[in-house]
Amino acid sequence: MLPLLISLSVLQVIFPTIMMKFGTTICYLNIIVNYLKFRHIYLLIYYIFLFLFYLYMSTDTVKDLICSLFLSYYFVTNTWLECSLSFSCKIFPLSRSPPNLCILEIILIYPFISLGIQKRDCFHPGASVLSREDINLGDAKPVSGTDMIRGMLEYVWPKDNEAIRNRVMLSLSLLFGAKVMNVSVPFLFKYAVDEVNQGLTTPAGDALLSMATVPQALSTTAFSLLLGYGIARATAAGFNELRNAVFAKVAQHSIRRLACNVFIHLHNLDLSFHLSRQTGALSKTIDRGSRAINFVLTAMIFNIVPTIFELALVSSILGLKGGLAFAGIAFSCVGVYAAFTLAITQWRTKFRVYMNKAENEAGNKAIDSLINYETVKYFNNEKYELEKYDVSLKNYEDASLKTASSLALLNFGQHAIFSGGLSLIMIMAANEIVKGNMTVGDLVMVNGLLFQLSIPLGFLGSVYREVRQALIDMQTMFTLMTVQSRIKEKDKALPLQVEAKSATIEFKDVSFKYINGKPIFNNLSLTIPAGKKIGIVGGSGSGKSTMVRLLFRFFEPQSGNILIAGQNIKDLDLVSLRRAIAVVPQDCVLFHDTIFHNLHYGDLNKPVEDVYRASEMAELHHSVKTWPKGYETQVGERGLKLSGGEKQRVAIARAILKDSPIIVFDEATSSLDSLTEHAILQALKAATVGRTSICIAHRLSTVADADEILVLENGSISERGKHEDLVRNPESLYSRLWQKQNREAIPKGGVA
Template structure:
């Protein structure tokens, strides 16, 4: 990197670091930034490069709820299971019908499988020469045995087919509901979240639901029903000793399982949390590859990622070690049960107290149930793992979404008059962000907002569209408090060109169309022309279908900002809000776009926030924010005529700017 370029990068880092530190202090974000951290973290957050976090590791991957600090108890496995069942109960009728049918097929297959050895007993007893006449011919009994076996297999296959459809529908429904919940979470959550943690929580949570359903329907319920059938058969045939042995073995197994679940629950939960954190760290650095390369932080990224993976590996080792001890105890119990049962059966046959058919039936039960019961242990352990995964998703589900409906009025008509009346905001941190902010922007007029970084300029926008709520005071749109408006109605009335350009990984046309999904292609091209973007788009091989890449990284900063401007122009709102809308543009392009913006917004209420005073000089009123208060207000001419902060900033910028005011706003 050349020395001039290096100096420009460092200067940008310093300028943006101060801006972001002020902005995040104003927004109440819990960002731990130390001077020794340099400017990497603030620059990353200013550019919406997520993370490179330097916050201490906490149990809550979302950075919002931290039970380890508050002392709040973690949800028990029973609570997680109940909440999971409640989620499943809210599925649509199609999924419920198929799930109920799958449960019926599970019961049919389990009962038939449990009765099959009884039929085999009859076959063996009929082969005994000393046996009395059988109620059914031998071949009929063999046919019944074959039919029962066939029906068992068919029921199992049908169960898989029916459950597969229900599982896919539940996955789709849950994914849609959780996605809708995440995008409706308030600004506070999204500012404080760890990037990747939400994605991983959703992915592993849905995987955990699949674990719970699959192991319940394919292993736990079939084995339990089959065991109940076997115990019922043994009692019916008058075999209390065998029944007692089965029951004792199951009680021993249940005791080991209850003890084992408690032992593996902690490591399973910690491993799930470590997996979520590792996924978040990986996404952070991959998404911020440009920043990593600027600062040569590849080794730092690798070490941090490896440290998180090492913690996860340690938890998984503990988890598997405890699973091993549980499995060994279960194996000991069943080996002892098998030996005792066969020894007693052989003794009874020799003593003539038991027919050979009963012996074969008991042996068949032993061979038939040993492996499923062993798998029952695995299934229950996987169930515990699934519950640990689901717990992360339920943590996300418990986050309260922003209020979508207003308190009284769903919509309001008007021309876009905006009023801030003695508004105070502190975000609950105790440090005031905005103090006693009052202004009125009459319909069709323009308000300019200027001030130093961290003065609260962008916070005004967040208040206006209810991304945050004020501590006191009122904000009114056309005479109606914004808190009384439905969010959809309020945000449809405001078109925003944000300070940080936000683009989807989609085509240019679809990014522009986001401002008005019903617009035509002609309207899209017209908006692009007004944003000085059409010529650039037509030079691309795919034109308006050119994909912009992740976060719009295939476009330059100025091109991304022009896409954002074109998107706002399609909105047809009552209020335009330009938040540093031309900060990434060169002076000549800014001249054209500012002229277009004034033309488009001339019949709309407009708020222009800018650090370039030339961008707000045409406003009917300009307010100067300083430390969260309105320090000065007036027209451009009135503020210049006084020895004001605005006048001093104006003269400083005129000395440094290559495009004077007369060129930007010709008379």
């Protein structure tokens, strides 16, 4: 840079007039470059007009007044090098007419006031409001804002992680350093302007600092102050960026821990919660709540509190330099700004509520329709689904327009309030210069402080709006965390001690009904001996699958007890209880992953060989081997790429792989053809030897070989016995069901 300045100085001596215009042109090119950075079209037009006006004006005083406007502009947008180049190119001859200069600057400074107030549409993407009904929060008590902040700070300041706490302390230190540097910038610039204005002018008031004197200026106080100004700005920016980098680890670590806690909490809730929830609304709650935490963390720790401190500091400086009137106007402006922001934000919150409810409704309808893709196709209802979806989108569109309009009103009001305060203080500062109480440097400092005040002030308004919305999102998620499972372990729950030879199951006077539902069981009692196969049959709604849910403790009976190996399941820890029972469900839902992963899910600790063996026993292995990708074949969402029989065989293989002392088959062969069913039944018969097995069946042929068959009717056991005994009684329900299924299985004209 020094060789360049020396070269320009030599050219200035040889071609003074040309270099003067060259320096001016460079200055305006810098303005255009800054337009590209800030993207304010009216700012570019404004300065192009001034540029042309400057070139064609012959009066030096008018030129000086026009050029002086860039002093504040450079303070806000430019680096120390551009400012020093402007000085060296005679851009700031401030000594000629300070009073008129200040008044004109006040009048013409308005076009770039918006540079100080940063317009933000929405810092927190996806900010939302979900009603309690959307995700079935039930009787959970909403948490207060204080509880949320306290809970969030536990993640920011974890007692068991010293590294995270050290990062928080380092981030706060960097924040303090950045604020100190920011406050020092206007002072350095003030002293530089005063030094140039008072000490570097000729007696005739001519050029401030010509290109020919640049080398000598390198040692002047003004240049040193400008250098310090640039270093202070760069240091403040460096501290801020370093702080962001250091704190990013804290924020992401907090989000990860909280998201994991929410995830495992949802898995620990009872089945009744998951049967009544909406998947789309629940996923949006978790997603938005997690993103809201990141925003609130950053806003609370590094923006809201520091901004309030900076507002107080700037107002105090204005009061010391200009008197109580300056401080009073600054505080009044801030007060009116805050009151206006609070009132309008409170008013427009209802539009955000409507908008996000409409968005949730549209999302749920889209997910529900796509999940039921085949059903839609079966009945040619694509147009109907589109109309339903479009109605939800129209509601979202209307609410979104109201939100955008109210935001425009809020932004305009904030601009108007700040502009009024800025105009009044600048006029007062110009008056003080006329009276001789303030210098031109003081005017520059006041102007710089006001612009420095505008940035956090505008940001504070945006932060308030977005923090409020983010807290609503967080409240929904934290409230979700307060939902308690109806199935609770005892404080000192014991592990289940059971082996295949001792795995007896006993229901003692069990009564149960679903919430707001009719009774399913009324004093049900039965005993399943260890190692025996028990078949359970009955009509729809008789309670066959409910028995399995009670055995797994998905639900709690209203009265009575269930025992396994003589141990009450209420006294056992859930992990050991559910480890002892393998279930083949009626509706097998698979993960959107490979078929190997879905098979291995039965026991993730088992070796690959055991997975293949279980697959063979379920009559699946040979089919998978014929597929192009074999066991690496993706099964699709919920296993939609597989047939019903293939999904059922995956479920059977999982249960075999789990190798539990108790096996439950809930309509395990309902999706299989007769030939495959026969082959699988033979494999299952070998797999269940010596184990307690419960076979819930609609096809009675699957329980014909059971040691005992229980017939459920109206919540109680109406019949029990072996297949042969039950069939002999033509009046029994089991016999009638058997005869009916046999007649349906034999085609018309066939032979039984």
